Amino acid sequence: MVTPKKELDAYIGKFLNNRYLIRDLIGKGGMGRVYLAEDAAKGGMAVAVKILSLSLVNQQMSQRFVREIFIGAQLGRKSKHIVRVLSYGITEEKIPFCVMEYLPGKNLKNLLKNETLTVAQFLDFCHQICLGLQCAHQGISLKGEIYPVVHRDIKPENIFIVEDVKVGTIVKILDFGIAKFLTERAGMTLTDSFIGSLPYCSPEHIEGRKLLDMRSDIYSLGVLMFEMLTGKHPFYTTSQSFGTWYQAHRFQIPPTFEEVNPQVKIPQKLEQLVISCLAKDASDRPQNISEILTTLEKVKTQLNENISFFSNLESSSTVQLIPFTSVSEKECLHQTWPKNKPIAPIGFPHLLHTPQGTIPTFWAMLPEKEISKFIDKTNGTDFISKMNIYPMILWTTILHNADLPLTRWLSYFLDMKDSRGQKIVQILAETGYYHLLFFAFEEPTHCAHVKTLTLNSHQRQQLADWLELSQNSPEVINSNQAKVILKAEYEKIKPEVLRKLALNKNNSKVNVKNWLFKVFSNLVNFFLRPENIA
Structure with missing residues (x-):
């Protein structure tokens, strides 16, 4: 969202052509200044008004201005990739302006x-x-x-x-x-x-x-x-x-x-x-x-x-190839626990900006000894929702050590009425993986360890579908009630989740040799293609 820049300005608070109420200056350059305004004729709809940096001194210039604004308006109607020009006018000082769609971004x-x-x-x-x-x-x-x-x-x-x-x-x-x-x-x-x-x-x-x-x-x-x-x-x-x-x-x-x-x-x-x-x-x-x-x-x-x-x-194995994430994982290791978060066993999602783009992450704080028990052990990710009663998703990361046994359920509710929740779901669906950042109670400042967890194609499609459904999802209950229902639903399926994790672990031991052979065979076939031989 564009943050208006507060500045003393002669136009702020005034009406242009008895229609456009100028609210804030949001940009300026060699061609003029751009303001956030309200269109009184459209119920206060937000628009952008660009006031040019010159006066119309004669009729010839006025005609040129109208012609070029007409051209801009035509193009905006033809392509969604060109900003829409809605109207134009001239101030009392003979300074031309054009009215455009307001773009949040x-x-x-x-x-x-x-x-x-x-x-x-x-x-x-x-x-x-x-x-x-x-x-x-x-x-x-x-x-x-x-x-x-x-x-x-x-x-x-x-x-x-x-x-x-x-x-x-x-x-x-x-x-x-x-x-x-x-x-x-x-x-x-x-x-x-x-x-x-x-x-x-x-x-x-x-x-x-x-x-x-x-x-x-x-x-x-x-x-x-x-x-x-x-x-x-x-x-x-x-x-x-x-x-x-x-x-x-x-x-x-x-x-x-x-x-x-x-x-x-x-x-x-x-x-x-x-x-x-x-x-x-x-x-x-x-x-x-x-x-x-x-x-x-x-x-x-x-x-x-x-x-x-x-x-x-x-595709032929339960073992998944993780996307190239070494650089973004290193970025995670440099992260520090937020000062506004308590030193407590909590978890929360965060969108991390890295050289690879925006990466979804989940930050969790646990005892140091417990973290060590989950490194290189079985893990999984689950999402459940009840979009027919409220637009919310329960995102759960499961950490499982079958040898002890020990299981941790790291959960977070993503409210799809909130733009942040929508953005996290969108990036998760697009990226297909996320980084899990561990922070220890004993040394809470710096990230202690990072794991990268992948989503399967079904989960990614499910998130994309929920994102679309959330736009028209009814609110039969409130958000707190939705959390109670989703949590209860998830408690019912926990035994089945653990059974699948154990099954995946056993299958992976059997299939890993087959998977490695498959990788080697495909690599040989790929590099022996005529177009790949130097």
Whole structure:
């Protein structure tokens, strides 16, 4: 959720056009300021109002403004990946403004400050950005003619990430039409009228060419993709001046991903795509967004095939291959017990931000001797719910040492009326595993041990289904009553859960040799394929 920035401002508390009540300043930049406002004509519905940083001094400028806002509105109706423009107007001081849908979320710049995208996240985000750009480049109809639309200012601040509980992450492009309107002010010189973010401008844009086409946006997208994958800009500059950035975009050769960040492992085909988008000559870049989408789809297919291969290895045995989690497990070992939590035998879930993305975790505090008894022993995960009476899930992690015997049931209620509960369930279903962090009473500050527990395909689908059902789930009882019922239901099935854990342990001893043979055979077959032989 965007947190409004408190600042003294002449517009806050005022009505625009007797309709839009300005509440807070939520962003500002070279093009203007963005405010959170209420639409009085729509019952106080939240909207975003962008007030531009110039006045309309003549009728010609007014006509241009209306034209570009009309274009932005058309694009927002055509693609869900372009922010919707709802209305426009002019203040008493002749300053133009446009009214847009209010997006609860964050822009890509803020997102990249706090986390590194996985390749899967990158492919998802980039695919959606490309769909928005493709829609614009294909053009809109105006007086019977088709007009392709070039954005001219693709940058992280203009890419907005919205988390939707029903459909997942939605990516939207902001400010279509605004950059072009601001560059077309009559009587302005190149220096006065240059609009764009220098770090993301194409060579032809920074040279001031008026007839920019879709390949200029593709160059800006290339800079954006490079930054999304490596965390760094492709070009090095000693200052932020116009001339310095011109030299960089026109003459510098982008480095390889490995030179920028040796830790980043990116598919070669993906790196080739990004570098081709950064070609100095527009004719050497992909000529349209469709070419980029085709390559992204090929990379995604290749990754899915690799995942499918390793998934097939585990399908014939109770032994499961755990996803590559060594880096995120190391992140867990650096975690400290929250100061607002008691030193007591409790457990709670937490979404942990790591270089691999957001990982679901469960933190548990136990005696040190007890923790040692569960390391490398049998464990399991259960979820139960009664969505027909209340949207809540009981998440239980079972730790079992059959030799003692000793069992621990670590449970937590996820209230699906709460956005946090919804987010945890969504990430669990998407990730397919979670880290269990042990903290000892005797030394509560630091994490003592980490286990990684996987969910089977049935559990992941079940969570996804419950997430969808929770949106319309009735509330026949209150949340406390729901907890009592779920706990009682789980007590009934505990003996069966223990029986299955014991059965899985015995079966795993019998099947492990068969599983290892299966792994070896599949690996041999995989690497002997003609396409995998150098």
